[in-house]
Amino acid sequence: MRSKVILTTAIFFLLGMVASYPAQAEKKGSGSKETRGYYLEPQGFVRIGIDYNDDGYIDRFEYISVYELEQARRRSNQQTGQRTGPSDSQRSYNQGRESRTDKPMRQVSGTVQELKEIKLAGQEKQHRIARIKTREGRVARVDLGPADNTKDLNLQDGDQITVYGRKGTINNKGMLMAQRIEASGRTVAVNRPFDRNLHRYTGEVLSTKTASFRTQNVPEQVFARVRLNDGMTTVVNLGPKNQLRNIDVKNLEGKQISFLAHRATIGNRAALVADQLHVDGETVRVEWTGAAAQVHSDRLTRQKSSTINDKSKLMSQREEAAGKGMSPAGQHQSTKSPAMQSQQTAQMKVDLIDLRHMDQSIARGYIGHEVIGKDGESLGKAADLFTTRDGKPMYVIVRDESGKLHPIPAQLVLANTQEKSLSAEFDKPAFQSSPGFDEAQLIKQENWEPAVRGYYQEYAEGQIKELPPKQGTSGKTQSK
Structure with missing residues (x-):
């Protein structure tokens, strides 16, 4: 103590x-x-x-x-x-790179001399620390981020590695805080828990509201209008209702509340999302296990579900035709037994899985694969994967023909587990009109995420249909 x-x-x-x-x-x-x-x-x-x-x-x-x-x-x-x-x-985890984009990106290349895992206060997952001997003979200390992020690389002493990141300190020791790691012919982006720039806010609760979502795996959320001490009024997502049992949510109005939160967008409005609350002497830490984007992506999920329903209808029609011993064209008799047809039908239903529901290690296996749009056109190749704090895929990064990187919500990208292919729930013109970024811009997630969410929320509402490509886009669209 x-x-x-x-x-x-x-x-x-x-x-x-x-x-x-x-x-x-x-x-x-x-x-x-x-x-x-x-x-x-x-x-x-x-x-x-x-x-x-x-x-x-x-x-x-x-x-x-x-x-x-x-x-x-x-x-x-x-x-x-x-x-x-x-x-x-x-352990004091001081990362200047997390909010100082003016610090230059640094690169370290060399041979792994030592690997160890340490526990950092305030963080749930252990971090992997590496000692890397450079080609110049210097030994560099590097924080490779949460250990789970690099397990697919299977790093060992003696491996060659290149790390990109910014300077920081752990336990008074200068270190390179990795943001991207290249080893064994693979590239891994490091997602850090504090990338969201948490700040402490205090104010008076003006009103509260509980919102339900149609998506079954998204619990009820408690929202509050709060007048902050600086005079500004903002909307705050206090968290899932089932995590606020120790707080009398119905009687929060007029009370002072203190909370640790990060900036986000709810709909098209700027808002705050709480990670920790303090009210009436009670402190509650909010566990966002589903992804920060889940709160804002209900409409996306409904849009995707509707598309999957369309595919289900098509499969039902094919099954019906098969049951009658006919192909869709009605030309050939089926020679398969009912048991074989049932097995094939079950297989068809599990072939397509959206990446959000995939294990991170399996989803990363699709990096480098081509992504096909709804119109059959190639959108580009999957270049990277952004995950939540608990390792669930949140965004698939697709590189277009011009080299721009487009983050796509993982629930809009389907993986065919049999063919090992990827398909998107929209066409190429919509993809070309989506927000695109350079590699350096993707480092800070809060810089691009609001624009991406806003775009795909509009797409889910049907506001982005048959859009022409952006000016200057090198991709070609299929003439119809």
């Missing part, structure tokens, strides 16, 4: 010291007294996670300079007479 107090003491010193060292900041240009002030240069700053109630979860993020971090650590050591050790409860 004492070690936890040491870390907390050091962190609270940090929060009080940001304004104590003006030498670490520079004056903003000219202006009135009201607008003149200090601003902090991003270089030399780190992001720290703060655990106020010692429950193992991060309640707030702060940005401080490395100088202030060292000063606080020294003061804490002087007060306690101890050195802060690397116990699980003390």
Whole structure:
């Protein structure tokens, strides 16, 4: 317990010291007294996670300079007479790359010398740490991200590896925080839990509403209109109703609430999605096990279900024709027994599976395969896969003919498990009009996800039909 107090003491010193060292900041240009002030240069700053109630979860993020971090650590050591050790409860996961896109991307290539897994406070999954000996003879420390992300690579000592990422620190040690890993001829994108930029908000609940979704696997969600302390009013998804049993949801109106949340879109409106709530002395951590996109993708699921129903009708017609001993053209007698026909029918029904319901390791096996549109045209090849925190596929990244990368919701991409092929629930013109990005733009998911969700929600509502390709698109559409 004492070690936890040491870390907390050091962190609270940090929060009080940001304004104590003006030498670490520079004056903003000219202006009135009201607008003149200090601003902090991003270089030399780190992001720290703060655990106020010692429950193992991060309640707030702060940005401080490395100088202030060292000063606080020294003061804490002087007060306690101890050195802060690397116990699980003390691991500070400071990733400047998660919100500092101005830091340059770095690359490390070489031979894996050592691999180990460590537990980081505030994170559910263990992280894999590697020591890589570069061709220049230097040894680099790299955080490869959650261990599950790299299990398909089957990394071992002596393997050749290339890692792309940004600088960060774990336990006071400088490391490269991997964002993309290349090894054994494969490429893996690293999805980190904190990529959503969590922030602490406080305000007054103005009203609440419980919303039901037609999709069976999406539980009821509790939404609230909250007037934040800065005067702004926003919509907040407080989480699934079944996770808020310790909170009197019906009587939240007029109460003060504090919550840790990330920005998102609900419909076409900017909103917040809570990861942790604190109200009436109760703290609840929201577990988003289905995907952040599930809250917004109900209409997509309904659209896909309708398409699958159409396919089911077509299969039923074929089965009926087969039952009568005729092909669809009515020309040939069937020689298959009823048992064989039943087996074939069952096989047809399981051939098509949308990638959202696939295991991550199986879904990644389709990377590199061509994706065929509803009109039979090739959309491009599956280049990558974005998953949720619990490893479920969320987006399939498809590279078009011009090299642009298009994230597609995983529930709109079907895998034929027999033919090992992929098909999309829309045609090529709609795909060409969908948001496309460069590789560097895909690193920050919050930069592109709202546009992608908004586009495919409109598509699900039937607003995007037979659209012409974007200007400058190199793809060719089939003439009809």
